[in-house]
Amino acid sequence: MAKTLTEAAITTRNARAKLEPGLYFKGIDPEVHLGYRKGKRGGVWLVRWRNWGPGANYLQTPLGTADDELKEGTLDYEGARRAARAAVEKARAETKAAAQGPALTVRLAVEAYIADRDARDSRRKGRQVRSDGGRRLTRYILGQPTRGRGKAIAAAPLADVALYALKEADLLSWRADLPDAMKATTKQRLINDLKAALNGAYTAHRDRLDANVPAVVKHGLKAAARDDDSVSVARDNQILTDGQIRKLIGAAREIDTEYAWDGDLFRLVVVLAATGARFSQISRMRVSDVQRAAGRLMLPVSRKGRGGKSGSVPIPVGKDVLDALIPAVMGRGKDAPLFERWRHKQVAGSIRWERDKRGPWQSVSELARPWDAIRERAKMPQVIPYALRHSSVVRGVRQNLPIRLVAALHDTSVPMIERHYGRYIADGLEELAARAIVPLVPAVDGDKVIRMAENRS
Structure with a gap:
């Protein structure tokens, strides 16, 4: 039979001052006891608890x-109680985690997420590829060894946190x-990837x-407040007349001809401009998606967001x-x-390259080099394809x-627009409101304004 705990008066400085040197306890839970060990020159706090593991000691x-003597840098009774609860909760969580196998860490969560993303992107593209999210998380969470001339990148301390x-x-x-020079959009994508991995x-x-993990992730990785003015300026720079x-499309036609693209580059740029779609949507279009009789294109929906979206717009x-x-x-x-x-x-044995076979566009990165030539020809050096x-x-x-x-035509949401x-939107509404203006003040000879008769009815 367990012994009955003999509690001591240790809650106040005066009560502890009356105690003889020795070890005293006070229960804060049926199996958790806050301890006070008094020495010749003051005392220290400790906590003991029943071990849930083997031995039950x-x-x-x-x-x-x-x-007892100083308040700064020491613990009073209530502070000691809080510290005791935290220490026991942590110890019991560690014991529980150890009993269920190797501790789950941020590293393991990120590695599982990367494997899933890589597999998904590989299925979509029909070949083995690394996902963008995998690259970001490897660089800024897991670390990576030396590659060619690139220096090794150490893992973030966060990786080994249970x-x-x-x-x-x-x-x-x-x-x-995270680097200060990292673009805000890149940083947010990285944060979103980590959030998805942890969730x-x-x-x-x-x-x-623990059931609190989702709340920790939510508040620790919540989106930072944005400067709406800076976002607006960035967008303004990419709004084209x-x-x-037309100038960009004309430049695309010229570059296509000069570099023998056989119309492949020109047609891609034309549809990007005509639909405002993402590259990932256009690259999945089929010949049947061109409906000439109806005067339309059927655009596959994006794969952004949760759920398995399908169909076309x-x-x-x-x-x-x-x-x-028509040629396509x-x-x-x-x-x-x-x-x-x-x-x-x-x-073979030469630095010359030759045509091999035709295949679908696979990544927006394939547009990077020809786009540089297009914007240089159009004399628009800052314009990006997303413009x-x-x-x-x-x-x-x-x-x-x-x-x-x-929003529906561009496969996005009204709040995003x-x-x-x-x-x-405000400019357009102002124009509509201006059209609704009608003359209200009656004119008289000599363009003098007279007061309208008061309606007495």
Whole structure:
């Protein structure tokens, strides 16, 4: 039978001053006792608790110096109680985690997430690839060895933190250590990847983890407050006029001809400009998605967000766009990729490259080099391919199309449109309001204004 705990008066400095040197306890839980060890020159706090592991014996650990003489840097009774509870909760969580196998760490969560993302992207592209999220997390969480001329990158301290012990401070410290030069959008993508990895690990192992883990992740990785003015300025720089877009398309036609792209580059740029779609959507289009009789293109929905989205969105386009696509659809199967390009291989024993075979566009990075040539030819050195999407959204807003329709055509949400293009929405509404203005003040001879008769009815 367990012995009955004999409690001592240790709650106040005066009570502890009356005690003889020795060890005293006071219960704070049926199996947790706050201890006070008094010496000749003051005392210290400790806690003991029943071990849930093998042997079921008691364990104990020191907590700190009691405030018998000094208050600064010491613990009073209530402070010691809080420290005792925290120490026991941590110890029991470690014992529970050890009993269920190797501790789950941030590293293991990130590695599982990267494997899943890489497998998903490989299935979509039909070949083995590394996901963008995997690259980011490897660089800024897991670390990587020396590669060629690149220096080795050490793993972040966060990588070895156990999930059961994860604190908001761990996540905030990791965020603070990210490079200042990192773009805000890149930083947010990295944070989103880490959030998805941690939440995925909790979902898969919630029987082993504390229920507070999702809250820790939510608050430790919440989106930083944005400077809306800076976002607006960045967007303004990439809103193109119709004339500028035609200039880019004309430059794309010239570069296509000069570098023997056989129309592949030109057609891709035309559809990017006409639809405002993402590259990832256009690259999945099929020949059957060109519906010339209906005057439209069927655009695959994006893979952004949760859930398995499928289907296509009809996008009306002009005859000029449909005519540009005729070479890509004539004589080809309905299920064939609409946009293809030549693949090249190096001639054996030579530095010369030659055409090998045709295949679909696989990554937006394949557009980087030809786009540099296009914008140089168009004398628009700062323009990016995504400017075609920004401009398409603003074009719809300026035409006073319903915002919900603009969002649907661009496979995004109304809040996203309002957040990033609110200025142009306001301009369009102002124009509509201006059209509703009618003369109200009656004129008289000599253009003198007279007061309207008061309505006495």
